[in-house]
Amino acid sequence: MSTVDPALPSASSTAPDEPDDELDTPFKRRVALGVTLVALLGGIIGYLASDAGARESATERQAEVASVAALASQNGAAADAYEQFGDYVNALSLKRRRDIDLVGGQLLGQDAVPGAADDWEKAGGQLADLTPLLRPGAMADRPDLLWNQLFVAPNLAALRQQAAQQTAGSWGDKSNLYVGGVTLLAVAITLLGLSLTVGARIRRIFIWPSGLLVVLTMAGSAVVAIIPPASTPSAAIDAVAEGDRLAGNRDFEAATAAYSHAIALDSDYAVAYSRRGLSELLAGSPQRNTSMFVVTTATAAARQASIVDLNRALDLGGSDYTTLVNLGANYFHVPDYRRSERFSREAIALNPDLPLPWLNLTLALVGEGREAEARTTMASAIDRIKSRPTLQERGELFAAGRSTLVTAAIQTPAAEPLALSLQAQLVQTEGLLLVPKGVAAPDAAGHDLTLTVQGSTVRAQVTYSGLPEGAWVAWMVYYRTSATQDWTQRADLSLYEAPTLPAAGTAYKNVFDLGCPTGGEYRVDLYADGRRLTTATATHPQTALALTPFSDAVGGINVCRPTGWTLTAELTGSTTLLSADGERQLTVRTVPVVDPPTTDAARTSLVNAVLARLRDELDPQATVVRTAQDLFFPLVGTAHVLHVSDTADGYVWAVIGTDGVLRTVSAWYPSGDPGDLADISARIRFS
Secondary structure (H helix, E strand, O other): OOOOOOOOOOHHHOOOOOOOOOOOOHHHHHHHHHHHHHHHHHHHHHHHHHHHHHHHHHHHHHHHHHHHHHHHHHHHHHHHHHHHHHHHHHHHHHHHHHHHHHHHHHHHOOOOOOOHHHHHHHHHHOOHHHOHHHOOOOOOOOHHHHHHHHOHHHHHHHHHHHHHHHHHHHHHHHHHHHHHHHHHHHHHHHHHHHHOOOOHHHOHHHHHHHHHHHHHHHHHHHHHHHOOOOOOOHHHHHHHHHHHHHHHOOOHHHHHHHHHHHHHHOOOOHHHHHHHHHHHHHHOOOOOOOOOOOOOOOOHHHHHHHHHHHHHHHHOOOOOHHHHHHHHHHHHHOOOHHHHHHHHHHHHHHOOOOOHHHHHHHHHHHHHOOHHHHHHHHHHHHHHHHOOOOHHHHHHHHHHHHHHHHHHHHHOHHHHHHHHHHHHHHHHHHHHHHOOOOEOOOOOEEEEEEEEEEOOEEEEEEEEEOOOOOEOEEEEEEEEOOOOOOOEOOHHHEEEEOOOOOOOEEEEEEEEOOOOOOOEEEEEEEEEOOEEEEEEEEEEOOOOOOEEEEEEOOOOEEEEEEOOOEEEOOOOOEEEEEOOOOOOEEEEEEEEOOOOOOOHHHHHHHHHHHHHHHHHHHOOOOEEEEEEEEEEOOEEEEEEEEEOOOOEEEEEEEEEOOOOEEEEEEEEEEOOOOOOHHHHHOOOEEO
């Protein structure tokens, strides 16, 4: 039998509920408490992440609803606009019939149909309630203003959708930051757990980092919770919408002020900076009222202000296509070709189908002297220009490319040969589109090009040779207000034709500038078959007049109104300018002749009868002092200089064109003192 010494412990002598030092120590209790607190903090942050995610989803739904509302509003505005435009066109046709009878009665002495003018007026009046275009007010005969007004609501809805999307993105960012905090806390818990598996001496290697992670997460989460999500004030959105309306009305100064108000309400509103950057550029451009799609010139101050605002928009996340395109263009003119290339490439990455960034990239590459890339890029730009849907847009893009290549050659003289070559490529491409049947003229030559400028007319004279029958030529006319400005070329000053001329001789070309220039310089490049033959420049005589273009497109009348003069054009085909002192008056009228004369004798007889009637309008006692053949672009007609009274003289002019339209000019002024009438008359154009 064996015995057991009671002094020796046995396996069965240890009580099962005795504490184990390895499982229950003050350190481990503290770790357990720390893990619990960290887990609790993680739960709170997780809840905040979930709440931010829910708010993101709710705001995104609001943005989607706003997007649908904006699209519906846009479709409704477009339908309303086209309906009102249709009513306006119908009423215009009735008004034109009335005006033809009234103007015809003034010039020819009788209505085409007795009483018809009243009938046409009554018929047109019945449509006046259909659109404000037909009623007295700011929108009368202004479809552009009506269009902008109708699209205020859709634009506002789109801006609100963008703002809601930005707010949703901000909630998403908060949610992601909270999730990041939860991840850091999970790492902290892992480190605390690992600290239990090592000795006391190296526990701090795990404890201190885990504590630091917890502190950083708490601080970061507090900051995220305190900072509100991005939210654009409603008043700032309204201000941008108003700025867009004003910019659409081409009141760029007022538009800039509206965008500035939006920025004052929200200094982080990227859209406001982007829109102001464009508005500032247009406000400082001589092309502000003549170009619809592309502007190539602006003052240095306007470009710098635009660059600052557009870069601010980028800093705030507004890296949209328009901002990038405008930065690419602005940096070319500074010039900073590296930045121009960068932003142009970024714009192309967003939308490679539009031609403007390709043109801007070509210009930057020309400035950098990278010929092969510039030629390839220009080919891409031309392909996209040719695909644009409207003739006016294509014309402005071709003209913009040519004029900015002139700027590139001036900024970087070494690039001039490449710039001239690319210019010729643009001329050749557009020429083949506009004169597709023109024949080649490889031996054409031109020299001794001279320019004469009077009023709004540039007269070119050139000696040429080697021009076969059917060959096409192009007159590229550039203008700048002063020697410090960039040359610009408007689409209407790009003239292509296949004239009927001898193979050699002297050619003349009259070009009319609808922009009412009051000084500056003209440059004319003559091309044949896409090759530049010669070039010349001329100074435009400076005038003190401040002129505003006016066009009666239906009546085919273009005039320049001096500041302070009253313009009356209640009848289509009849425009009257009256000086501020009431001492000088100019009236321009056009009317189609119902049964135009077919012989020279009959045409002369009718013109003389019209001149007599115009003379009687001024004064039945007026006498003819002198008879002349005068030009009012582009027609030469018979003119009578009149002695009206002891204190007044007068002038009447008339012609019947081959199109059967009678055109007249009449004026009266103090004896021997026509004043500005001579300059104003030199700016009349019939179309």
